[in-house]
Amino acid sequence: MAHKGEEIRLWYWSQEWQPGDPAMLLQGQDFDGCTFIGPGILMFIGGVRFVANRLDRDALWVVDRDRGYQGAIAVRNCTFTGCTFINVGLATDEAFVREIDATQVRSSGAGSATPTAAE
Numbered sequence: 001m002a003h004k005g006e007e008i009r010l011w012y013w014s015q016e017w018q019p020g021d022p023a024m025l026l027q028g029q030d031f032d033g034c035t036f037i038g039p040g041i042l043m044f045i046g047g048v049r050f051v052a053n054r055l056d057r058d059a060l061w062v063v064d065r066d067r068g069y070q071g072a073i074a075v076r077n078c079t080f081t082g083c084t085f086i087n088v089g090l091a092t093d094e095a096f097v098r099e100i101d102a103t104q105v106r107s108s109g110a111g112s113a114t115p116t117a118a119e
Contacts, residue, residue, distance in 0.1 A: 001028070001029045001030075002029070002030045002032070003029065003030065003031045003032070003034050004032045004033060004034070005032070005033045005034065006031075006034045006035075007034070007035045007037065008031075008034055008035065008036050008037065009037045010036065010037065010038050010039070010040030010042075010073065010088060011038075011039070011040065013026075013040075013073060014040065014073070023068075023072075023074055024073045024074060025073075025074045025075075025076065026042070026073055026074065026075045026076070026078060027075075027076045027077055027078065028076075028077050028078065029078045029079075030078065030079045030081075031078065031079065031080045031081070031083050032081045032082060032083075033081070033082045033083065034080075034083045034084075035083065035084045035086065036083060036084070036085045036086065036088045037086050037087065037088070038085075038086065038087035038088040038089070039087050039088075040073065040087075040088055040089070041061070041071065041072040041073065041088070041089040041090075041091055042072065042073050042075050042088060042089070042090055042091070043063065043069060043072035043073065043074050043075060043091040043092065044075050044076075044090065044091070044092035044096060045065065045074050045075065045076050045092075046076050046077070047076055047077035047078070048075055048076070048077070048078055048079070048080070048092075048096075049078075049079040049080070049081075050079075050080050050099075050100055050103075051079070051080065051081040051082070052081060052082050053080055053081070053082065053083045053084070053085065054083070054084040054085065055084075055085040055088070055090065055100075056085075057101065059085055059088060059089055059090050060089075060090055060097045060100060060101055061089050061090065061091040061092075061097070062091075062092075062093070062094045062097050063091045063092065063093065064093075065092070065093045069091070072091055
């Protein structure tokens with residue numbers, strides 16, 4: 001499914017989850033020029049492409065991909081291009097956090113539009 005220029009509030013997605021349901025999983029979607037508004041955490045678990053997005057430096061969280069976590073929305077095989085993240089944490093392994101940190105657009109104007117992908 002493709003999303004273009006949408007405002008996406010993570011709390012709206014989160015309210016769909018019910019106790020006893022498996023973890024929330026966002027899979028196989030493309031986001032172009034969307035604005036994600038928290039509070040909330042997206043956890044990249046594989047196959048994510050992240051291109052020229054805007055986020056705060058402290059939005060990046062390093063996590064161990066070999067263990068489970070509660071409370072995050074898992075993301076697999078999705079593309080984010082030119083999106084803005086407001087009060088949203090992005091959790092993934094250390095290597096992908098470094099890639100994201102080095103290549104994304106910053107509000108100060110630093111960064112580049114180099115694509116990155118979570119393996």
